[in-house]
Amino acid sequence: MESLHAHTNLPYSRPATPGLHPSQIGFVGIGAMGYFMARNLANRRVIPGFTNSPLLLWNRSPERPQKLVKELGEDRVRITQSLEELVNSCDVVITNLANDAVVKSIYEQFVKTLTQNSPVRSKIFVETSTVGEIDGSLSKIPHTHFITSPVFGTPAVADKAQLVIVMSGDYRSKKEVAYLLVPSVGRKVIDLGENVEKAPTFKLIGNSMILGAIEVFGEAYTLGEKAGIEADRVNDLMAYSDRMAKDSFDGTIGFAIEGGIKDASHIRHLTSTYDSPMPVIDVAHQHLITARAIHNAQKREGKAVVDTLDWSGIIAGSRVAAGLDPFDSKKHQNVVLEDD
Structure with missing residues (x-):
C-alpha cells in the first residue's frame, strides 16, 4: 500500500483506474543524480494501474548502467542497446542530462526516431535537469507529450528519495508522472501550469x-x-x-x-x-x-x-x-x- 501522506504532496487527483496507464518506463542519463533516481524508480512500490516491467536504461557510457544492473538485477533494470530501442519501447521516458548541449542532442534523436516511426499510443517525455532553452518540436509529434520537471536536491537527497519535483506541461501527463515519481523518487511535486518554460x-x-x-x-x-x-x-x-x-x-x-x-x-x-x-x-x-x-x-x-x-x-x-x-x-x- 502507498503512504497516504504521499498523496498530500501531490497537487493532482489519482489517475483514473482502469485507464491508459504507462506500462513501460525508460530512463536516459545515469549520472550522479540519475543513478539514484533510476534506482529508486526501479525499486518503486507496486502502484495500482502500473505494471512492474524492468526499467529500461540508456547512457552514453556503459559503466554506471552496468553497475545499476549489478545492484538491482535484470528483473528490475535492463540496458537498451540504443536510444531508438528505448524510445520505441517506452510509454514514459525520463531524462536527467548533464548540460544543454547533451539535452539538445538527445532530444533531437528522440524527434528523429519518432518521426521515422510515429507512435500509435501516448508517449510522455520528462526532462528533469535544468535547461536554458526548451525545444517544443517533440510536442508537435502526434500522441507525444513533453513536460519539464527539474528537481531540487543533491545526489545525497536523491539517494534518500527526498527530491522536490517541479512540473510544467500537459496536465494529464503530469498527473501520470507525478504518481510514478512520488514517493519513489521525490517527496513532493510543485505544479507550475501548462507552459513548459515555467518549471525550469x-x-x-x-x-x-x-x-x-x-x-x-x-x-x-x-x-x-x-x-x-x-x-x-x-x-x-x-x-x-x-x-x-x-x-x-x-x-x-x-x-x-x-x-x-x-x-x-x-x-x-x-x-x-x-x-x-x-x-x-x-x-x-x-x-x-x-x-x-x-x-x-x-x-x-x-x-x-x-x-x-x-x-x-x-x-x-x-x-x-x-x-x-x-x-x-x-x-x-x-x-x-x-x-x-
Whole structure:
C-alpha cells in the first residue's frame, strides 16, 4: 500500500483506474543524480494501474548502467542497446542530462526516431535537469507529450528519495508522472501550469537564491579567516555552509561546479531577459569560473585533492582575492592587528 501522506504532496487527483496507464518506463542519463533516481524508480512500490516491467536504461557510457544492473538485477533494470530501442519501447521516458548541449542532442534523436516511426499510443517525455532553452518540436509529434520537471536536491537527497519535483506541461501527463515519481523518487511535486518554460525558470530562481547564499557565505568565511576567526565559529550562524567550513569540496557527493556555472549562466540570461539585475549572481559566476580555473590547473599539475569540484568551491574566488589558499584553510595565516 502507498503512504497516504504521499498523496498530500501531490497537487493532482489519482489517475483514473482502469485507464491508459504507462506500462513501460525508460530512463536516459545515469549520472550522479540519475543513478539514484533510476534506482529508486526501479525499486518503486507496486502502484495500482502500473505494471512492474524492468526499467529500461540508456547512457552514453556503459559503466554506471552496468553497475545499476549489478545492484538491482535484470528483473528490475535492463540496458537498451540504443536510444531508438528505448524510445520505441517506452510509454514514459525520463531524462536527467548533464548540460544543454547533451539535452539538445538527445532530444533531437528522440524527434528523429519518432518521426521515422510515429507512435500509435501516448508517449510522455520528462526532462528533469535544468535547461536554458526548451525545444517544443517533440510536442508537435502526434500522441507525444513533453513536460519539464527539474528537481531540487543533491545526489545525497536523491539517494534518500527526498527530491522536490517541479512540473510544467500537459496536465494529464503530469498527473501520470507525478504518481510514478512520488514517493519513489521525490517527496513532493510543485505544479507550475501548462507552459513548459515555467518549471525550469522556477528552478533557476531557486538556484539563484542558493548560489547567492553560497557566495555570501564564501565572502564571510574569507573575512573570518583573514581576521583569525575559525570557520566553525562563523558556521554556527548558518548550517548550510558546512562544506566550505570544512574544505569539503568533493563534487561527486554534492553539486558539481560545472552544473553551478551552467545554472549561473542561465540565471544571468534570465535576469537580462526580464531586466531584473542580480549583482550577487554576476559575482558568484565570476568566482565559480575562478574556482574551476584553479582546480583545472591543479589537476594538470597532479595536485588536485578531488577529481570533481563541488560548487561550494566558489569560496576559492574570495580566498585568492584575499591572498589565501583557494581550497585549504589550514594553510591560512591570520592577520593580527596590533593595538595602537
